[in-house]
Amino acid sequence: QSALTQPASVSGSPGQSITISCTGTSSDVGTYNLVSWYQQHPGKAPKLMIYDGSKRPSGVSNRFSGSKSDNTASLTISGLQAEDEADYYCCSYVGSFSFLYVFGTGTKVTVL
């Protein structure tokens, strides 16, 4: 099972919107709308930002939104803020015998 494909880096100015893509296959992202997104600041544990493709956990800003089209999931951050600078990982449920979850390659978000 290969990792889901994300752009290595995405940048934007404060207040702008950015979108991070997460491309999988018909065996993972394409089959299940069960993509979650995690934010990770340097030296910290990942934090759940989006689950089930587009749902936000309690306490996560509504500036974060998720969507999916075919085999690609996306995370959009609107009104970009300095604190959003971090690494972001998508994750899809796979449900196979050999693998339940596969993560994306990760995207470094830089706030200019």
Added chain:
Amino acid sequence: QVQLVQSGTEVKKPGASVKVSCKASGYIFSDYYMNWVRQAPGQGLEWMGRINPNSGDTHYAQKFQGRVTMTRDTSINTGYMDLSRLTSDDTGVYYCARSRLATPPDYYFYMDVWGKGTTVTVSS
């Protein structure tokens, strides 16, 4: 509050084994799987497997089959991840993370609470 507290930094020699613990508090231990995710230095996240705290049933990623053993002690709400035959490629940070057990018709496919991570260094 809900938290997962992991054991401390480990330094091991190649060929040895390491056992990392993860103590849960603030929630019903038996309601959530305990997953283990690792991150090599400067690299991404990799799911290793999970354990059902009720039954003890495990599901390991194929890559780790035969080398990883996940157990739990429900009397102290703690999960364990044991990785054997260590090589330098096993150097990294190991996280525990919970995901909720299914309560049909509701199913849960995400990890909502994470431990702070345990650094494991494998070096001769």
